[in-house]
Amino acid sequence: MNLELIMQLIEQKNYPKLKQELENVRPVDIAHIFEELNERDTLLVFRLLPKGIAAEVFSYLSTEKQAELSTLVDEKELSDILDELFFDDKIDYLEEMPANVVKKILKNTSEMERKLINQFLMYPDYSAGSLMTIEFVDLKKEMYVKDAFARIRGIAPDKETIYTCYAIDEERHLEGTVTLRSIVLSDDNVKIEDIMQKDPIYVNTHDDQEYVADIFKKYDLLAVPVVDNEKRLVGIITIDDVVDVMEEEATEDFYRMAAVQPSEESYLDTGVLTLARKRIVWLLVLMISSTLTGFVIQRYELALKSVVALATFIPMLMDTGGNAGSQASTVVIRGLVLGEISVRDVLKVVWKEARIAFIAGVLLAIINFIRVYTIQGYSLPVSLTVSVTIVLTVVVAKIVGGILPIIAQKLRLDPAMMASPLITTIVDTTTLTIYFALAVWIIGITV
Amino acid sequence: MNLELIMQLIEQKNYPKLKQELENVRPVDIAHIFEELNERDTLLVFRLLPKGIAAEVFSYLSTEKQAELSTLVDEKELSDILDELFFDDKIDYLEEMPANVVKKILKNTSEMERKLINQFLMYPDYSAGSLMTIEFVDLKKEMYVKDAFARIRGIAPDKETIYTCYAIDEERHLEGTVTLRSIVLSDDNVKIEDIMQKDPIYVNTHDDQEYVADIFKKYDLLAVPVVDNEKRLVGIITIDDVVDVMEEEATEDFYRMAAVQPSEESYLDTGVLTLARKRIVWLLVLMISSTLTGFVIQRYELALKSVVALATFIPMLMDTGGNAGSQASTVVIRGLVLGEISVRDVLKVVWKEARIAFIAGVLLAIINFIRVYTIQGYSLPVSLTVSVTIVLTVVVAKIVGGILPIIAQKLRLDPAMMASPLITTIVDTTTLTIYFALAVWIIGITV
Numbered sequence: 001m002n003l004e005l006i007m008q009l010i011e012q013k014n015y016p017k018l019k020q021e022l023e024n025v026r027p028v029d030i031a032h033i034f035e036e037l038n039e040r041d042t043l044l045v046f047r048l049l050p051k052g053i054a055a056e057v058f059s060y061l062s063t064e065k066q067a068e069l070s071t072l073v074d075e076k077e078l079s080d081i082l083d084e085l086f087f088d089d090k091i092d093y094l095e096e097m098p099a100n101v102v103k104k105i106l107k108n109t110s111e112m113e114r115k116l117i118n119q120f121l122m123y124p125d126y127s128a129g130s131l132m133t134i135e136f137v138d139l140k141k142e143m144y145v146k147d148a149f150a151r152i153r154g155i156a157p158d159k160e161t162i163y164t165c166y167a168i169d170e171e172r173h174l175e176g177t178v179t180l181r182s183i184v185l186s187d188d189n190v191k192i193e194d195i196m197q198k199d200p201i202y203v204n205t206h207d208d209q210e211y212v213a214d215i216f217k218k219y220d221l222l223a224v225p226v227v228d229n230e231k232r233l234v235g236i237i238t239i240d241d242v243v244d245v246m247e248e249e250a251t252e253d254f255y256r257m258a259a260v261q262p263s264e265e266s267y268l269d270t271g272v273l274t275l276a277r278k279r280i281v282w283l284l285v286l287m288i289s290s291t292l293t294g295f296v297i298q299r300y301e302l303a304l305k306s307v308v309a310l311a312t313f314i315p316m317l318m319d320t321g322g323n324a325g326s327q328a329s330t331v332v333i334r335g336l337v338l339g340e341i342s343v344r345d346v347l348k349v350v351w352k353e354a355r356i357a358f359i360a361g362v363l364l365a366i367i368n369f370i371r372v373y374t375i376q377g378y379s380l381p382v383s384l385t386v387s388v389t390i391v392l393t394v395v396v397a398k399i400v401g402g403i404l405p406i407i408a409q410k411l412r413l414d415p416a417m418m419a420s421p422l423i424t425t426i427v428d429t430t431t432l433t434i435y436f437a438l439a440v441w442i443i444g445i446t447v
Numbered sequence: 448m449n450l451e452l453i454m455q456l457i458e459q460k461n462y463p464k465l466k467q468e469l470e471n472v473r474p475v476d477i478a479h480i481f482e483e484l485n486e487r488d489t490l491l492v493f494r495l496l497p498k499g500i501a502a503e504v505f506s507y508l509s510t511e512k513q514a515e516l517s518t519l520v521d522e523k524e525l526s527d528i529l530d531e532l533f534f535d536d537k538i539d540y541l542e543e544m545p546a547n548v549v550k551k552i553l554k555n556t557s558e559m560e561r562k563l564i565n566q567f568l569m570y571p572d573y574s575a576g577s578l579m580t581i582e583f584v585d586l587k588k589e590m591y592v593k594d595a596f597a598r599i600r601g602i603a604p605d606k607e608t609i610y611t612c613y614a615i616d617e618e619r620h621l622e623g624t625v626t627l628r629s630i631v632l633s634d635d636n637v638k639i640e641d642i643m644q645k646d647p648i649y650v651n652t653h654d655d656q657e658y659v660a661d662i663f664k665k666y667d668l669l670a671v672p673v674v675d676n677e678k679r680l681v682g683i684i685t686i687d688d689v690v691d692v693m694e695e696e697a698t699e700d701f702y703r704m705a706a707v708q709p710s711e712e713s714y715l716d717t718g719v720l721t722l723a724r725k726r727i728v729w730l731l732v733l734m735i736s737s738t739l740t741g742f743v744i745q746r747y748e749l750a751l752k753s754v755v756a757l758a759t760f761i762p763m764l765m766d767t768g769g770n771a772g773s774q775a776s777t778v779v780i781r782g783l784v785l786g787e788i789s790v791r792d793v794l795k796v797v798w799k800e801a802r803i804a805f806i807a808g809v810l811l812a813i814i815n816f817i818r819v820y821t822i823q824g825y826s827l828p829v830s831l832t833v834s835v836t837i838v839l840t841v842v843v844a845k846i847v848g849g850i851l852p853i854i855a856q857k858l859r860l861d862p863a864m865m866a867s868p869l870i871t872t873i874v875d876t877t878t879l880t881i882y883f884a885l886a887v888w889i890i891g892i893t894v
Contacts, residue, residue, distance in 0.1 A: 008524070013834045017458045018604070024646070026666065028665060028666060028667075043530060063671075067448075086549055087881045099470055107576075115777055120797070127744065150633075152631065153631055153632060156628060156631060156632055157632065162628055163610050163627070164594065164630075168769060169450060180610070180627065180631075180759065181603060181609055181610075181647075184596075184599065184600055184603060185600060185603055185604065186493060186625075190517060195786070199471070203673060217691075217694070218475060218689070219473065219475060220475075220688070221647060222669065225817035239686055240667040241668070243664055243667075243690070243693070244664075244665070245688075246690070246694070247664070247693070248695040248784065251781055251785070253701075254700075254701070254704075254777055254780075254781050255777065255778070256779070257701075257704075257775035257777070258773050258774050258776075258778070258867065259770055259773075259774060260774045260777060260778060266782070266785075266787040267778055267779070267782045267787055267788060267796075267799075268782075268787060268788060268799075272799060272803055272806070273806070275778075275799070275803050276802075276803045276807050277808040279771075279774045279803065279807060280769070280806075280807050280810060281812075282774075283767065283770055283774070283811060283841075284810075284811060285769045285808055286766060286767070286770050287811055287814075287815065287837075288818075290762055290763045290766040290767070291762075291763050291818075291892045293762035293763065293766075294760055294762055295759075295760040296756050297759045297761070297762070299754050300754075301758070301759075303754070304751075304755055304758055308748050308751055308752045308755075309745075309748070309760075310743075311744050311748070311751055311758050312741040312744045312748075313741060314741075314744070314758075314761055315737055315738075315741055315744070315761070315875050315879070316737045316738050316740065316741055316843040317738040318762060318765060318766075319733060319734070319740075319765075319767070319868075319872060319875065320733070320734045320737070322769070322868075322871070323706055323868045324561065324726075324730060326705050326706075326867065326868070327705050327706060327726045327729075327730070328708045329705075330701055330702065330704070330705035331702070331705070331707060331714055332714070333701075334698055334702070334715045335713070335715075338694065338698070338713075340713040340714055340715060341715060345715060348715060349714075352714075352715075352719060354724070355719045355723075356719050356722050356726065359719070359720070359723040359727075360723050360726060360727050360730055363727060363731075364727075364730060364731060364734055364891055365733065367465050368734065371735075371738075377854075384716060390734075392618060396732075401462060420705065420773065421769075421770045421773070422868050424766060424769065424770075428762050429517045432762070434531050447762075
C-alpha cells in the first residue's frame with residue numbers, strides 16, 4: 001500500500017484516481033487511513049468505497065471513528081452499512097454507541113432482528129454470548145454430503161465461516177460438528193452423521209471469555225459452537241475474535257500486576273481524568289499500607305539515631321526484597337494463567353522458591369559483604385547485619401511472592417492482583433523488621 | 448472424558464476395555480493422561496493406540512515425555528510415529544531431542560527428507576522458518592476450479608490446512624492465495640487466477656515470530672505463506688501455532704518486566720539451579736544500582752541524625768514513587784506492544800503522564816498531609832516536606848516511567864526491560880534527593 005500517495009490524492013481532491021487506488025488497498029489498511037482524516041474527508045472518502053467494502057472498513061474502525069461516521073451519514077446510509085455487517089460486529093458497534101443512536105437504528109430494523117439484537121445486548125460483557133455471531137452453517141445429520149455441500153454453497157456468502165458446520169435436530173439442539181474438510185473428502189452419498197464429530201466441544205452463552213480462549217488453545221479450534229441452557233445452538237465464536245480476547249486478557253493481567261485498573265480504551269484516546277482515576281485508588285491503598293513500614297522505622301528510631309549508617313542500606317534492602325518477591329510472584333501468576341501450576345502445587349512451589357531464594361540470597365549476600373566491608377569500609381557488625389538480612393529477605397520475599405498468587409486463586413480472586421506492588425509493600429515491613437532486629441542483636445545497640 | 452475410569456483401567460490392567468474407552472477420548476486429553484504415567488504404563492498404553500491417533504497424541508506430549516517414549520520404543524516404531532507427524536511437529540521434536548537420537552532418526556529417513564530436515568533445523572529460533580510447515584496445497588493459476596478442487600480432494604489428507612491454497616509458478620514463486628471458500632463458491636470453469644488474491648500477504652523465513660503474530664492479528668488470517676529470499680514459497684504458518692507464539696511472547700514480556708530472564712520450560716519442570724540463574728543476574732544488577740540511593744542517604748546523614756523522624760517516611764516515598772512509575776511504564780510498554788503507541792508519540796505521552804501525575808500526586812499529598820499533620824501530629828515543616836515530595840516524586844516517576852520504554856523502543860531494545868524494577872531503582876534516587884533537599888530547605892537543617 002502506498003499510504004503517501006493516498007494521502008496526497010485526498011489532499012488534491014483527486015477523487016476518481018483515489019477511488020481507483022483504494023481498490024488495491026485492504027479494508028483494514030483503509031480503516032487505518034480513516035483514523036488520520038478530519039470529519040469532512042472522512043465522509044468524502046467513505047462515500048467513494050463500494051458498499052461491501054465500506055461495511056468491512058467500518059467494522060475495522062475505532063469506536064470513536066464509528067461514532068463520528070454515524071453522525072455524518074444519514075439514517076438510510078447507516079442502516080445500509082449495518083445490514084452488511086456480520087452480526088457480531090453489529091452488536092459490538094451497538095454496545096458502544098450512545099442510547100439515542102441505538103434507538104434510531106433499532107427503529108429501522110425488523111421486529112425479529114430487533115428482538116435478536118436486544119437479546120444479544122443482554123449477554124454479560126466478557127461472556128461467550130457477547131462474543132458469538134449467528135452467521136454459521138447449520139445442517140441436519142440425515143443429510144447426504146451432496147445435499148449438505150449444495151446447502152453450504154447456497155448460503156456461504158452470508159456466513160462468517162463455512163469451514164466448520166453444525167448438525168442440529170428439529171429443536172436446534174447441537175448434535176455434532178462437521179468440518180468442510182471432511183465433507184470435501186467424503187463421497188456424495190455418505191450421511192453427515194457418519195462423518196460428524198458426535199461429542200463436540202461447545203461452550204455456554206454465559207461462559208467467561210477467558211474460558212473460551214482456553215478451550216480454543218487446548219483443542220486448536222477455528223470455531224466453537226455456543227449453546228444456551230437447553231443445549232440449543234445459538235451461535236458460534238470464531239478464532240479471530242478469540243485472538244483479540246487473548247490480547248485483552250493479557251493486557252488486563254499486565255495492568256492488574258502494575259496496580260492499574262484495566263481499561264478497554266487505547267491509551268492515547270483516553271482522557272487524563274479517566275486514566276488518573278484508574279491509577280489513584282491503588283496508589284492510595286499502597287501509600288497507606290506502606291506507612292506500616294514507616295512504623296517499623298519509628299519503633300527503632302533510637303537504634304537509627306545511634307548508628308545512622310544503618311539508614312544507608314534501607315533502599316537497597318527494600319528494593320532487593322521487592323524485586324525478589326515480584327520475580328517469584330510473576331512466574332507463579334503466569335504459571336497459574338497458563339495452567340502449568342495449580343492450587344494443589346502450593347507446597348512444591350514453596351519448596352522450590354525457598355531453595356531458589358537460598359541460592360540467590362547467599363550469593364547476593366556474599367557480594368554485598370565484600371563490597372560493604374572491604375570496599376566501603378563499614379564495621380564488621382554492620383556489614384554482617386546487612387548481609388544476613390539480604391539472605392532472610394530474599395527467602396521471605398520469594399516464599400510470599402510464590403504463595404500469595406496461589407492463595408488468591410484458591411479464593412477465586414485474580415492472582416494478578418498479588419504482583420509487584422502489593423508484594424513489595426508486604427515484604428518491605430518484614431525486611432526492615434528483620435534488619436533492625438538483627439542490628440540490635442549483632443551490633444548490640446540498646447533500644 | 449472420564450479420567451478416573453481410565454486411570455482405574457490402567458491400574459487393573461484391563462487393556463481391552465481401556466483400548467475401547469480411549470477411542471472416545473480426544474488426543475490432546477490422552478496426552479494429558481500420559482504425563483501422569485510411569486515408564487512401564489506409558490509404553491503399554493501407547494501401544495494400545497491406533498497408529499494415526501498415536502502420532503497425534505505424540506505431538507501433544509511434553510518434550511520430557513517425548514524423550515522418554517523415544518527411548519522406550521524401538522527404532523522402527525519411532526520412525527513410524529514420525530512419519531505420521533506433520534512436518535512442523537517433527538521439526539519441533541527433533542529440535543528438542545539429544546544429538547544421538549536425532550542422528551538415529553535421520554539415518555532412517557530418505558536422502559531428500561534428510562536434506563529438508565537439516566534445512567529446517569537451521570532456521571533461527573523464533574523465526575517464521577522455524578514455525579512453518581510444508582504440508583500446504585499448491586495450485587497453478589491456470590487451473591480451472593474443477594481441477595483445483597479435484598487436486599485438493601486428492602491431497603487433502605496429508606495437508607495441515609486446505610482452507611487456504613497457494614498459486615505458484617514453475618519456479619515455485621508465490622503468485623496468489625485462494626481460499627477454499629471462494630473455490631466452493633465459484634463455478635467449475637472459472638480459472639484460479641480469476642478468484643485468487645493477487646497481492647497476498649506473506650512473510651519471509653527470517654521474519655521474527657512476533658512480526659508473524661502481528662500480521663495474523665492485523666489481517667485476521669488462518670494461515671500465511673512463507674517465502675525465501677527469492678520469493679519462492681517454502682511453507683505456511685497456521686493460526687494454531689501463532690496462538691502459541693502469542694502466549695510465548697506475552698510470557699516473555701511478563702518475565703522481562705519482573706526482571707526474570709525468559710524461559711521456555713514450564714516452572715514445575717525446571718530445576719532450581721536453572722530458575723535461580725534466570726533471576727540472579729538482574730537481582731545483582733538492581734542490588735548494586737540501588738546502593739546509589741544509599742549514597743543519597745549517606746550524603747544527608749547529618750540531616751537525618753538531627754531529624755531522625757525523616758527516616759520514617761522513606762519507605763512510603765520510595766514505594767509510592769516506584770508504584771507510580773511502574774503504572775506508567777506498564778501502560779506505555781503494553782501500548783507499544785499493541786501498536787497503540789509509537790515512538791513519535793513521545794511528547795504526547797510525556798504531556799499526558801505529567802497531567803495524570805499532577806492530579807494523582809496532589810490528591811495523594813493532601814491525604815498524606817491530613818494524616819501526618821493532624822492525625823500523627825508531626826510538625827508543619829516535616830508534614831509539608833513529605834507532602835510536597837509526594838507530588839514531585841509522582842510527577843518524576845510517571846514521566847520517567849512513560850519515557851524510558853519509548854527510548855528503549857527507539858534504540859531497538861525490548862521496552863519490557865524498562866519496567867517496575869529498573870524504574871523503581873531510578874526513581875528511588877530522585878525521590879530521596881528531592882526529599883532531603885526539600886527537608887534542608889523547609890525544615891532549615893544545617894548540613
